[in-house]
Amino acid sequence: MQKWKILDSKYIIQRPWATLRVDKVQLPNGYVKEEYYVLEYPSWVNMVAFTEDGKILMVRQYRHGAQQIMLELPAGVVEEGEDPQEAARRELLEETGYAFDTITYICKLYANPATSGNLTYTYLLQGGKKVQEQQLDSSEDIEVVELSVDEVKKMLWDNKIGQSLHCSALFYTLHTLGYFN
Secondary structure, three states: OOOOEEEEEEEEEEEOOEEEEEEEEEOOOOOEEEEEEEEEOOOEEEEEEEEOOOOEEEEEEEEOOOOEEEEEOOEEEOOOOOOHHHHHHHHHHHHHOEEOOEEEEEEEEEOOOOOEOOEEEEEEEEEEEEOOOOOOOOOOOOEEEEEOHHHHHHHHHOOOOOOHHHHHHHHHHHHHOOOOO
16 A cells, blocks of 8 residues: 655635645555545544543534534634643633643544545543633634533434534443543
8 A cells, every 4th residue: 555646736716724735645556646635624622521529521513514403522723832731721611611721632634535635633531621611713612511411422323413423422432431442
């Protein structure tokens, strides 16, 4: 197995939340694909956050791509030059108002490696305490929801959490904690 050779590359659009590049690539068998489209995104963090009384923090918000209000994990962008673990703490505090005693790395996944190269990091945070009100961006409308582990497990099994990377994060984390052994 060999990597593809990039013969040419140009940007079609470069915006903070939408960067599209088209590459001309040569496959190992010699075939040249004139247009291979790649979306560039920053890396993300997903947080499976347990309050001090053992509840999992989730957030409810509208997702325009799906045109649905969805229940998800708190999540956010890793700013340029920022450590993903610090991004997790920062995003949780901003979105939920909770601070946490401990943070543990769980996994990193690609959202869609066929067309994008960004990573999504998952962290387990425990011992959460509400220390402030939410500090949301003007484009955010987020409701914080506290759920028991059993409620989250049932939602996973009933396909009630529609964000695939958040489902993966929950399954990895709950398995790590012994809930799916």
